[in-house]
Amino acid sequence: MALFGFSWWTAENDHLDWHKLSGYGILTLLLFRVYWGVAGSSTSRFTDFVRGPRSIFAYGAKLFGRSGAPSFGHNPMGGWSVIVLLVLLLLQTVLGLFAVDVDGLDPGPFGNFVSFDTGRKIAHWHGKVFNLLLIFTGLHIAAIAFYLLVRRENLITAMIVGTKRVAIHEAVRPLRFVSLWWAIPGIIVAAAIVAWIALGRF
């Protein structure tokens, strides 16, 4: 989130060099998250939180009820919010790699693969997708605030430490936490891919 804000600020203030570093940082995190979505702890896995329309509606119906539907990890609606944000952020960083600035002085690292005009169009989409991201991150944060203030569920702590207080009668599904050692190969591979993009001579 800090990098997202920083990317916006550096773009607005013509600090394209920092903007690129910020984008590389975001891309590294995204690639790691994709890896963790396959190899990570159970609540992080895509197979765990990507649900069909039926469970989304069932969950949504209970959302405003007194007890609400218990859930661990991303709930059926939040799961899709995560997917949308991941896809949009990936799209945004990939567009950024090909984007060309208005003066042609500081194209993205893959600028050589596109013409000036194409690169300018991509830069334009890079601006549009940012607006979409504002909407969906806003929605995501608003939902978290709703849980915190209305439903008294702290999803932020749950995200960071992986634990959550639940009522005793709620059905608890076993969670499996993968050792954090497993994160290391993901971090290394993600960083290596981004370093190759940033430093490669294309």
Place this chain on the structure above:
Amino acid sequence: MRFGSRTIGIILTGAILAVSGGYVAAAESTADVIKARQDKFKDLGKQAKAIVGQLKSGTLDKAAASDEAKKIAEYAHDLPTWFPKDTGPDSGVKTLAKAEIWTKPDDFKAAAEKFQTEADKLVQIAATGDIAAVGAQFQETGKACQGCHKPFRTPPPDDAH
């Protein structure tokens, strides 16, 4: 009488067309000037990107870089003629050109001359084919571009700048 009124009709129609045509031509010429200017700046961007691309890839094509540098220098020397009066933000045509171009003509002239000096140097250095030297001089030329864009151009809207 019938023939007469028809003749008058033709003459009147002709007169109206001529007058309105004149207005259209006048309105178009401002838009044309601005469009032509924008096209030249876009082409400048293209040349810049082409040189940046070679610097990034690590191999400089001496002939191509020389051509690109020459084009940039040509544009640099021509640039002061691209901003005739009444082609600014008050012209009614969309343009990023700021009013300061016309209210601070000395500053604008100085910025354009700085660009010309740096672009001329770039042409000389491009002819050597020395990629490190071209890279360094290209930086200076780029700074001259920005030195003019910051005070005299409205930031491009809703875009990566």
